[in-house]
Amino acid sequence: MALLLENLRCIDPSVDLDMLANIAIKDGKIVSVGPDAAIEKGERRDLSGKIALPGLMDMHVHLRDPGQEYKEDLTSGGNAAARGGFTTVLAMPNTSPVISDGSQVSYVINRAQNATKTRIYVAGALTRGLKGQSLAEMGDMYQNGAVAFTDDGRGVQDSGILRLAMDYCRQFNVPVLSHCQDESLVGKGVVNEGVVSTRLGLAGWPAVAEELPIARDIALAELTGCAVHIQHISTAKGVNLVRAAKERGLPVTCEVTPHHLFLDENSLDTNYQTSLKMNPPLRTKADTEALQTALIEGVIDCVASDHAPHAAHEKELEFELAPFGTTGLETALSLVLDRMVRPGLLSYQLLISRMAHAPRSILGLEPVSLAAGSIADITIIDPNELWMVGNEGWQSKSANSAFAGTELCGRATDVYVGGYASLQNGEVL
Amino acid sequence: MGALASKHLLAIEDLDATEIGTILDIATSFKEVNERTIKKLPTLRGRTIINLFLEPSTRTRTSFELAAKRLSADAINMSGSASATVKGESLVDTAKTLDAMDADLVIIRHAMAGAPQILARCMRASIINGGDGKHQHPTQALLDLYTIRDYFGSFEGLKVGIVGDIAHSRVAGSLLPALSMLGVETVAIAPPTLLPACPEVLGTRVSSSLDDELSSLDVVYMLRVQQERLERSPFPSLREYAGLFGLSVSRLQSMKKNAIIMHPGPINRGVELSSDAADAANNLLLYQVNAGVAVRMALMYVLLGGESDGAVA
Numbered sequence: 205m206a207l208l209l210e211n212l213r214c215i216d217p218s219v220d221l222d223m224l225a226n227i228a229i230k231d232g233k234i235v236s237v238g239p240d241a242a243i244e245k246g247e248r249r250d251l252s253g254k255i256a257l258p259g260l261m262d263m264h265v266h267l268r269d270p271g272q273e274y275k276e277d278l279t280s281g282g283n284a285a286a287r288g289g290f291t292t293v294l295a296m297p298n299t300s301p302v303i304s305d306g307s308q309v310s311y312v313i314n315r316a317q318n319a320t321k322t323r324i325y326v327a328g329a330l331t332r333g334l335k336g337q338s339l340a341e342m343g344d345m346y347q348n349g350a351v352a353f354t355d356d357g358r359g360v361q362d363s364g365i366l367r368l369a370m371d372y373c374r375q376f377n378v379p380v381l382s383h384c385q386d387e388s389l390v391g392k393g394v395v396n397e398g399v400v401s402t403r404l405g406l407a408g409w410p411a412v413a414e415e416l417p418i419a420r421d422i423a424l425a426e427l428t429g430c431a432v433h434i435q436h437i438s439t440a441k442g443v444n445l446v447r448a449a450k451e452r453g454l455p456v457t458c459e460v461t462p463h464h465l466f467l468d469e470n471s472l473d474t475n476y477q478t479s480l481k482m483n484p485p486l487r488t489k490a491d492t493e494a495l496q497t498a499l500i501e502g503v504i505d506c507v508a509s510d511h512a513p514h515a516a517h518e519k520e521l522e523f524e525l526a527p528f529g530t531t532g533l534e535t536a537l538s539l540v541l542d543r544m545v546r547p548g549l550l551s552y553q554l555l556i557s558r559m560a561h562a563p564r565s566i567l568g569l570e571p572v573s574l575a576a577g578s579i580a581d582i583t584i585i586d587p588n589e590l591w592m593v594g595n596e597g598w599q600s601k602s603a604n605s606a607f608a609g610t611e612l613c614g615r616a617t618d619v620y621v622g623g624y625a626s627l628q629n630g631e632v633l
Numbered sequence: 634m635g636a637l638a639s640k641h642l643l644a645i646e647d648l649d650a651t652e653i654g655t656i657l658d659i660a661t662s663f664k665e666v667n668e669r670t671i672k673k674l675p676t677l678r679g680r681t682i683i684n685l686f687l688e689p690s691t692r693t694r695t696s697f698e699l700a701a702k703r704l705s706a707d708a709i710n711m712s713g714s715a716s717a718t719v720k721g722e723s724l725v726d727t728a729k730t731l732d733a734m735d736a737d738l739v740i741i742r743h744a745m746a747g748a749p750q751i752l753a754r755c756m757r758a759s760i761i762n763g764g765d766g767k768h769q770h771p772t773q774a775l776l777d778l779y780t781i782r783d784y785f786g787s788f789e790g791l792k793v794g795i796v797g798d799i800a801h802s803r804v805a806g807s808l809l810p811a812l813s814m815l816g817v818e819t820v821a822i823a824p825p826t827l828l829p830a831c832p833e834v835l836g837t838r839v840s841s842s843l844d845d846e847l848s849s850l851d852v853v854y855m856l857r858v859q860q861e862r863l864e865r866s867p868f869p870s871l872r873e874y875a876g877l878f879g880l881s882v883s884r885l886q887s888m889k890k891n892a893i894i895m896h897p898g899p900i901n902r903g904v905e906l907s908s909d910a911a912d913a914a915n916n917l918l919l920y921q922v923n924a925g926v927a928v929r930m931a932l933m934y935v936l937l938g939g940e941s942d943g944a945v946a
Contacts, residue, residue, distance in 0.1 A: 391865075397830045398830050398831050399830075399831045399834050401829075401830055401831075402829040402830050402831040402832070402834040402835065403831075403834050404746055404747065404768060405746040405765070405766055405767040405768025405769060405803060405806050406746050406747075406766075406767070406768070407767070408830050474643065474644060474646075474747070474750060475750060476746070476747030476750050476751075517723065520723065520725050521723060521724065521725075522724060522743070522745035522746075522747060522748050522751065523745065523746060523747045524745045524746065524747075524766065525745060
């Protein structure tokens with residue numbers, strides 16, 4: 205099988221590439237990139253006007269499979285990833301049942317092979333059943349392909365258990381992904397504590413309830429030597445804690461979601477929009493500005509969507525009863541393109557670093573690049589495509605997007621995974 | 634068109650100062666009706682009013698029911714235990730079901746903030762918020778305003794102190810912004826654990842010393858204190874709360890001469906109100922209850938299309 209993608213602007217800072225070029229692919233790998241790259245026979249596609257990037261990865265998605273297939277499954281989740289421009293995702297373990305032993309990890313990995321072209325990696329539970337009380341079988345899961353461990357969806361409340369888990373996890377040389385939430389401070393909080401919680405009469409979820417566990421996790425990373433990756437960081441002070449940890453050379457990384465980058469609590473009004481109910485909650489305008497700055501600087505390593513699909517009937521409830529979360533796979537790239545790359549805040553080079561290279565590096569996965577010898581995982585975007593979020597429906601089974609109705613410019617049109625198209629001219633294959 | 638810009642009363646901000654004045658004026662004429670032997674007007678004959686009370690309530694539900702009946706509306710009560718919600722039906726589906734029955738006005742009391750907004754989105758009826766979670770209780774604010782205006786003649790120059798669990802009080806959630814809208818100076822008085830995260834949103838100043846504030850207040854509005862919880866109580870004991878924030882006999886003495894005591898009820902004798910304060914001549918608690926029926930009649934009247942004149946035929 206040979207394929208030639210022609211006349212693209214090809215960008216990849218990892219190989220110092222930014223030029224109008226062709227990409228030649230054979231047997232799932234890139235064989236050459238350059239103005240003269242060619243193949244003897246095979247499929248040729250003229251992609252003039254488009255931009256080729258190393259395949260993007262979203263290291264924080266909830267695919268709900270097994271157990272909650274009415275929200276999402278590996279096929280629909282994989283298709284949503286392709287539509288959004290991702291070649292690769294990392295599925296969180298808070299399914300039903302929770303992924304907490306090796307057989308469950310291989311179940312998901314094996315099912316994913318037939319369900320979708322998108323590469324689906326699996327994170328296993330850090331503690332058994334996400335209960336935060338005893339260690340999950342990390343060794344068994346690691347041997348069966350888990351690439352990280354996390355109790356995502358809940359914070360580990362007991363610092364002693366977390367220390368034990370990080371000590372134990374270190375032997376596998378994979379990171380602990382940490383959902384930072386001190387439940388004793390959050391209580392029944394559903395929105396950021398402050399102006400909006402007061403105005404709407406809702407219980408507040410204070411920033412300090414996230415910052416305190418971040419500080420603790422950093423201290424435990426130093427103590428144990430285990431790498432910790434702070435998930436969905438949402439506050440300016442949290443970012444400062446990570447910045448200080450990095451300056452000291454500690455094995456600490458973090459991610460930010462598009463909704464925390466581009467929405468703040470003021471979007472919530474007396475309509476009580478459950479589509480804006482997130483965990484952690486939308487914070488202040490000043491926080492969003494600090495997050496954007498930190499993403500540009502690299503204090504925040506990567507963008508991850510925290511894709512959290514929920515059925516319509518679950519979100520159409522009283523605000524306090526509705527589940528937390530927004531979908532994100534189909535909008536994350538477009539949002540970063542529209543809100544940061546287009547206005548010149550973030551270069552394509554940095555976008556690639558934050559959405560393709562950093563996630564793989566954090567997880568210790570094989571890097572991808574636009575260079576001969578690399579696996580042919582490629583994301584191709586049209587920087588000028590205008591679209592309205594949600595207008596044409598969703599690949600995801602769920603429609604709970606915080607950005608529905610937003611007009612965005614810039615979108616993935618084609619995605620190649622190992623040389624095969626999972627998205628072609630905007631159609632999921 | 635009716636006398637109000639909004640079709641609903643979901644939160645006190647749905648009204649402006651003029652509209653509040655209009656409702657209070659109309660309530661005055663209904664209050665006179667309530668003093669007659671025959672307490673009934675044909676004003677809302679043939680209209681259907683549903684009291685959807687999904688959280689336990691006696692006084693508010695009774696007040697709305699009386700208001701509807703005195704205006705000759707067909708008033709139906711649906712309470713939490715009798716409604717479909719315990720069978721697992723969503724509020725949206727309950728609302729659509731009531732909508733299919735052609736209700737004209739629905740009063741909703743619900744334990745969750747924003748529930749009235751859900752009804753307003755999926756029903757044709759006018760919606761009155763009868764108390765939603767820790768958010769608002771706008772008809773309580775209206776009857777409180779009625780009481781204050783009736784007693785003092787106007788709102789001018791008054792200073793109102795609200796004492797108690799401001800953070801979790803829907804009564805304060807409506808009354809503080811309402812007073813702010815009318816230009817009345819307010820102070821929220823409570824231990825810091827019972828004060829809201831951003832009091833300025835409610836248009837108020839805060840204080841944690843009742844003794845510092847008491848002598849300057851024209852209205853001392855005491856909120857009901859939650860019964861003691863074992864875990865994570867925001868104050869150490871009812872005894873300590875009563876000592877710091879209760880209206881004791883000695884504090885009664887330091888009130889301004891013409892000041893009044895108010896309370897949304899039900900009261901905890903010996904906690905926020907000493908028995909002396911509960912039974913004091915300047916405690917307008919029962920007057921508030923009385924005004925409540927007339928104010929709710931006035932609100933139903935204007936929401937269902939009545940003009941500001943000619944309410945009482």
